[in-house]
Amino acid sequence: MDINRIFSINNSDEFEAVALDVFQFQIRHNPVYQTFCTYLGKSEETVHQLRDIPFLPIEFFKSHQVITSQEPPEIIFESSGTTQTQISKHIVTDLSLYEESFSRGFTQFYGPIEDYCILALLPAYLERKGSSLVYMVNDLITKSQHPSSGFYLHNLEELHHNLMELQKSGTKTLLIGVSFALLDLTEQFPMKLEDTIIMETGGMKGRRKELIREELHGILKKAFGVTTIHSEYGMTELLSQAYSKGHGIFQTPPWMKILARDTEDPLNFQPEGKTGGINVIDLANLYSCSFIATQDLGKTHADGSFEVLGRFDSSDIRGCNLMVL
Secondary structure (H helix, E strand, O other), X not given: OOHHHHOOOXXXXXXXXXXXXXXXXXXXXXXXXXXXXXXXXXXXXXXXOHHHOOOEEOOHHXXXXXXXXXXXXXXXXXXXXXXXXXXXXXEEOOHHHHHHHHHXXXXXXXXXXXXXXXXXXOHHHHOOOOOHHHHHHHHHHXXXXXXXXXXEOOOHHHHHHHHHHHHHHOOOEEEEEOHHHHHHHHHHOOOOOOOEEEEEOOOOOOOOOOOOHHHHHHHHHHHHOOOOOEEEEOOOOOOOOEEEOOOOOEEOOOOEEEEEEOOOOOOOEOOOOOOEEEEEEEOOOOOOOOEEEEEEEEEEOOOOOEEEEEEOOOOOOOOOOOOOO
């Protein structure tokens, strides 16, 4: 499989051609995915178009080693969880694919990383091992090369001071934080930040009452003095991210696509604008599984964008990026 093809996709036809090749590669070399497809009566001979490809339920990452490689893992990313839930494990045998994906994705939506000072307020993620989000943000911080870029745990006063200094100097700044920590910051240090992108990346992690997106973003906009709140949509089991620059409308990079499956018939898909289960195609996830049926609910739009509207009621609470409706 030519990795360069994944990051050279320019249109839907090219996406479908690469996706079908990735499917063939993974059904041959991923025992878990191969067995799953066999139970569904799917094979290389029966899959001829994008919508024929089976999507592996994300729960398999909790109980199986979902891997399409004989190489030893370079890292194992783990989801957050509680004592009552089993965590997901994403075995990554080629970290360069992840680094290429998140670097290209960020640059596509926000421009060169080195143009920014990146401040990360991610206590729920820093307090555990194996976070793919922490790995990504740490790499972005390093590549930004700004002396004030870095992680913040409980030192909110220092973060507030740095944000105000960056504001005075007109520095392009990205503050990426988990929702409950951003609320903690705004309550202790309300401030007006005209040149700062505020990006939330997840719910309350059991630290606060869950809020619907509109309410959370309304509070954050007022407290930070900004017109929009950005969001990141990613999860442990993926190697790519989607971004929203406001109003909860997410866009994907060219090697990632969202489909909404019928909640009553998961092998069929919902039309644009109708709510269904979110299926993710992440072609960068070459050596794991690129076709994943998540437990998120959402809907797609004609321009390829999508919204996240909540979760299936029966699903476990775990640390992927969403806020419950």
